[in-house]
Amino acid sequence: METLREGRERGGGDASTSDARKANGAPTGAKREEIDRVRKSLPIYRAKDRLMEEIRKSETVIIIGETGSGKTTQIPQYVYEDMTLTNGLMIGVTQPRRVAAVSVSRRVADETGTAHGTLVGYAIRFEDVSSEETRIKFLTDGMLLREAVGDPLLSKYGVIMIDEAHERTLQTDFLLGTIKGVQRRRRESLGEDQYGRALPPLRVIVMSATLEASSFSKFFDGAPVIYSRGRTFPVEMFYTEEPEEDYLDAAMWTVLQVNEEEAAGDVLVFLTGQEEIESLGRMLREKASELPSNVLKLNVVLLFAALPPEEQMKVFEPTPLGTRKVVLATNIAETSLTINGIRYVVDSGLSKLRTHHPRSGVDELLVTPIAQSQAQQRAGRAGREAPGKCFRLYTEEIMPSLEKYVKPELLRTNLSGVVLQLKAMQVDDILSFPFIDPPPKEALLRSLELLYSLDALDDDGKLNDVGKKMARFPLEPMAARCVIAAEIEGCAIETLAVLSMLSTDSVFQFSREADGQKNVARHKLKRKEGDHLTLLRVFNEFSACSPKRSRDWCREHQINHRAMTKAVKINEQLTRAAMSQGINLTSCEDDFTLVLRSLVSGFFMNTASKEMDGSFKVFTTGQKLTIHPSSVMFQSPPETILFNELVRTNKMYARDVSSIKKSWLSELASKTFSRRSTN
DNA sequence: GAGCACTGC
Known part of the structure; x- marks a missing residue:
């Protein structure tokens, strides 16, 4: 959608510095060799041939790649190298978060030895570092959805890769349904590009980190699933014997115990919100001042989204010798931020979850037990660089009672925005849109009612002029x-x-x-x-x-x-x-x-x-x-x-x-x- | 007289 596209704010500067580097020559022989060596050492490289064979054979492929497999940076390059897959069109790679789109894009530009914004680029809200030359484009899934409103066949793309699909964010789920429709229309030769040429089929690669592959495969009519191992270290698990009455207190004592008994390495504590993070921070700092001289000093840092950026940066400062960093974090540290040096995780087993209730129009923001997948993800934060330990402030017995996965966001959010955008993409029959997990019919009907009461729809349920403007x-x-x-x-x-x-x-x-x-x-x-x-x-x-x-x-x-x-x-x-x-x-x-x-x-x-x-x-x-x-x-x-x-x-x-x-x-x-x- | 998890266009 051109009207919403921003100018190249940072893009201009970024591209020009890279151009300067290019003018000085692409990576030298030694650097090139080093890049190739690293690329070939990634776990995904071992699966390359099998992977490419599947990708050539099937329109849609599901890839399960564990953390550290290299799938996000490597597969776009593998696909690009095979000209028959793209038909000269772009490869779009979506990410749920802006920072990820930018950093992965930069990395791939480096690996290909091209100036950022030329062959490899990215597009996120407020920033577009891509050009006519761009063939591998990283974007947030929200950005690709916006593009789909103005270009319902995604005619610039030959391949779409949806990364981190297991997170099941609102935008990712919405995108999966949209992509499925685009595939069908392009397959049925209903699609042509702006010059009237028939578009090739749209290849789709869904990438996910957990083993929730079957639902994706089923959604894409039995698409083949390929597994790729990751590279992480074992994490030893510890549970409490009895349920904790006061997990903040338990968290404090666990941290102190780790500090006393365990080898060097930083600690990450998962809590639910700013208030209790500040409160545990005060408690720990008080205790830290009374520690005996034979144990490591504690350096307590807080981490939540509302924290000013300067304060957030403290989390990334290297831990001085003789001290142990203790990070008290919300689930921002689960996926959005990765902190180096963490060897121990303390998990409260709780997080705040927002749930919308369509009938009353109320949102709830309540402390909720985490899902098994989250527990696993949190524990994994201890094993990124070396073997680690995870202390769960709950009993092992309750594990099976936890949900396997977090409920997809689409099932617990206000859908009126999604419905408006669907209407703008000329999906008139909302109820038959292919949602991977269809939301309750009532939630969709409430959204339609709201749009009608806002004068966005005419009596046939089609978007009128007001609705078109709104979208x-x-x-x-x-x-x-x-x-x-x-x-x-x-x-x-x-x-x-x-x-x-x-x-x-x-x-x-x-x-x-x-x-x-x-x-x-x-x-x-x-x-x-x-x-x-x-x-x-x-x-x-x-x-x-x-x-x-x-x-x-x-x-x-x-x-x-x-x-x-x-x-x-x-x-x-x-x-x-x-x-x-x-x-x-x-x-x-x-x-x-x-x-x-x-x-x-x-x-x-x-x-x-x-x-x-x-x-x-x-x-x-x-x-x-x-x-x-x-x-x-x-x-x-x-x-x-x-x-x-x-x-x-x-x-x-x-x-x-x-x-x-x-x-x-x-x-x-x-x-x-x-x-x-x-x- | 209480407190806003996290994303995204």
Whole structure:
């Protein structure tokens, strides 16, 4: 989809430095030999001939490659070397995460001795380091899905490889279904490229790390499965004899015991969230100061996504002699980040899991026992460089009672975005879309209902002009609908800013230590109408700062600079998308009522009124809720509220809340609110 | 008066 493609922000620089290197000559003989030697030493190399034979024979192949097999970097190159497989078209390799797409791309560019962005490149949101020459392209699966909206036959690709398929992310599962449809249409010769030439069949290679191969094989009509061993070290398992009552306490004693009894090597502790990580951090640091002189000193570091990047980097600093690093992490350390030097893992057996309930529209974020596959993955983190040990803070007996795999995200998420995108890809019969694990029919029907109430669908269930515009924005349908309304209200600039802020992680930093300061800072930026306009104010004040000043401004106000930078980028992307849709970008200046009206036009399902007892009740579902204490509306709750989302943690909380007029509902969302029911 | 696991367009 051209309209959403970004310019080459980092790409330009990256390519030019690489060009310089190329001008100085491709890798020297010695370096070339070294690269070849390493490539041939990878486990996947031993399977190369068998693998390529299968790939040539079958349109679709499933590859099970354990960690360290080299499948991600090598197979794209093997496939590229065989011209008959690609027909001169591109090889697309998808990854669930941005960093992986970039780093693997860079590696493969190095191995092929070409400048990054020429033969080998990547495309992720906000960055495109690829060119006309690019034949091996790494992308996030979300990016390939966006491409499929503008090019439903994926006509630029001869081969698609879907990596890390076992993670079963929303985007990967969505992509698997999409790819299957593309294969069918290209096979049935319904497809031709932009010059009217018939497209060759689309070859697909699904790569997965676990043995969950049969479901992929079955999904692709019995595609052959090839196994490739990995390269990891054995990990010895230890369990508790009795269930732990206080696993935080147990984790602390386990760490201290490891430190006392085990050989050198760093420790990784898996916990569920920021709060308990900070709390165990305090406990351990206290104990660490009283350690006898004959044991290693403890260097406790914390790791979770909300941590500022500088703090996160501490995890990667090498451990000084005479000390032992103890990393307290969320499941960010399970897949997203790999830390060198870990020999011991302490596993709480728990993680936070988000689950959506379509009927009530509520999301739950609850501490949940992990799946067996996660337990295995966590333990494996101890055996990447040498034999290791894993201490599980649960009994061996409960293992069989754990789910085998994490429930696929597609089965526990709000599907309205997926359904909107399907409609945009002209998949009209949503219920017959080939999902590898079909979501409950009710979840799909609820999504269709929502799209209908947002005026995105006509009576036949086809996308209308409003819906087509909405699908062009990288936003959830309710948010996308606000953009359409904002044009009519005459406040597109302000509404896009609010939506950009809602699209990022919370910009307000919180931590027990800095609490006092934070409240003061937030209070200073508060706007009485609610959180949405407070966010607008934060966005505008940040934008008014010079780049140099903006860091100081963030520090003064306890605002997360990284989140702000992302909000600005998203705002730029949304603004470009709006312009390409011919939407008038007007400003309402100080008439903030118009912004709130635009938000109501999209988020009218997320509205509630105050009850006699002071609690709130959602108009449409009757769901009871409480305003989250972090909201600027917490102190003085208004009669009628609009909120961004409803998440149940300890209580049912509405997050990001603003005060609205009840009468707007029947005016702006007449399909859902008749005049009689609200006035 | 409480707290936001992790991704992605």
